[in-house]
Amino acid sequence: MRLPLQDDESSEEDPAREKRALIGLSLVSGVGAQRMRALLATFDTPSSVFQASRSALTRVDGIGPQTAEAILTFDDRAAVEREMERAEKLDATLLSPWDERFPDRLREIYDPPAFLWMRGTLRPTEGPMITIVGTRRCTDYGRTQAHHFAAELTRRGFTIVSGLAYGVDAAAHRGALDAGGRTLAVLGSGVGRIYPQKHTGLAERITEQGAVLSEYGLDADPDASNFPERNRILSGLSLGTLVVESYSEGGALITARLSLEQNREVFAVPGAVTKAPSRGTNRLIQRGHAKLVLEVEDLLEELPDVTVEDPDTVEAETVSAEQxxxxxxxxxxxxxxxxxxxxxxxxxxxxxxxxxxxxxxxxxxxxxxxxxxxxxxxxxxxxxxxx
The missing domain is CATH 1.10.10.10 (Winged helix-like DNA-binding domain superfamily/Winged helix DNA-binding domain)
Known part of the structure; x- marks a missing residue:
């Protein structure tokens, strides 16, 4: 069958051809992130998915006759072109797992994303990453601690990962940015649909000193089901997750659990036992699921193999580099x-x-x-x- 690439497929280089096929696959009705992972695990490349037979497609876990039919009949090159034009307008890049910029640690998790849309930059030699998460309804104490830990870790050469949400997430991003370091925001919406909208300016700052990432379509809505799913990327990118204020239930605790499942470290900043926003973090510590951290050195003790920078040297270099x-x-x-x-x-x-x-x-x-x-x-x- 004809792939949703271009009229003369043979004239296009394989990477560009596979990029178009990957975009096309992401646009097929019924093919979400989980099914796309299953398809690529079976057929290796996006173009091979479109060339597969009906019987081969339906043998893939999660692919029924209806989804197989949608793949076989998809030939909307115009939709692929529109997505590529939208990406160009947003200055967004499609990262596939075979791209050298695709984070290595993310490849290691059980269910890595089939692709990532990126606005900003990811470096092949990105520094060690720490994820900082917490409640949207944080206290001033939580906001201050998130900013402080992000800034101090940044000064030691870490890249800060968070989810761009209100509260702790935003404070963590700002802490990294204010310290002149790098930060990554992983969205539960498309990179062309910043959520929450009030953080559009913050997202722009992040693209200048890091990247905004998403496994969803460029203009995908922030559906509620997306956020628990994207949390595996938050934890998967990093050496460990630091939880700063969490109620007894919430997305931050999901990220902490996923971090443990991915064999990553989990840290928590303690809070007053009488304060609801600290109940989740205090429980993590009490149950032995997270190490209590009072200062950055407490966190670094659990990462003995990571080479960190001298914060005084980093600060001096930052000042001397100012123009x-x-x-x-x-x-x-x-x-x-x-x-x-x-x-x-x-x-x-x-x-x-x-x-x-x-x-x-x-x-x-x-x-x-x-x-x-x-x-x-x-x-x-x-x-x-x-x-």
Missing amino acids: GPDPTEALSGEEEKLYEALTETPVHIDALCEETGLDPSTALPILLKLEFKGLVHQMAGKQFYRA
Whole structure:
């Protein structure tokens, strides 16, 4: 049969031909990630799937007559072209398992993704990775700890992996970015459909210092069933998973369980026994499923084979590599006063006003300007800290 590639298939190089076939396979009705993995495990290449007979297709686990028929009759080259044009517009790259940029550790898990759409960059020599996850409804303590651990691990040469969600995930990404390091966001939607939408700006920052990844179609909706499934990628990319605040149930605990199943390390930041957002993390520690970590060194003790960088050296190199004028030199008097009153620890607007003598109606617009300049971050409850 004719593959959904192009009119003259023989003139196209094999990698490009297989890329088109892989996109085509992803567009076939009824072929999800699990069935695609089964098909590729049987036939090795996407083009071979389209060349297979009906009987050969139905012998694949999970492929019934209806799905086999959909594969045999799929010939929508226009849809493949539209997907490729959409990818070009998004500057998105399709990574297949035979691409050298496809993360090695992800190949090792029981059910690796059949492909990944990527916006940004993945390096063949990417540093060691740690996944940081936690509840969307985190406290200021959880948000601060996620930011702190991400920044400190980044300074030691780690790449931070998380899921771009509200709360702990976003704080972890920002911690890595603020420290000048790399971070990867694994989505439960398509890379052309950033979810939550409010994190579109954060996703753009991530593409500049890492990558946004998804095993779903470019504009796939954030269906609820996608998120537990994508968690195996969160854990599979990394040497281990650090859980920062989790209720008794939640996606972070699913990621921790998957990490254990994948023979990866699990760490947890303890919290107050009276606080619901720490019950999940405290239980992980209590049951021996996670190592309690109070500082980065506690985590590094469980990774003796990983070579880490000296944070003082990394910071010095980062400073020496900076180009352009210092953005703080162009601040107005009131901007400088507010900026000098801030530290890396979140401070409430009332405390800032008391220290600077400014009223909230004056201070808040100035803080917003500083945030636009990338000098300040705002947390829930009108709390601010230096970027």
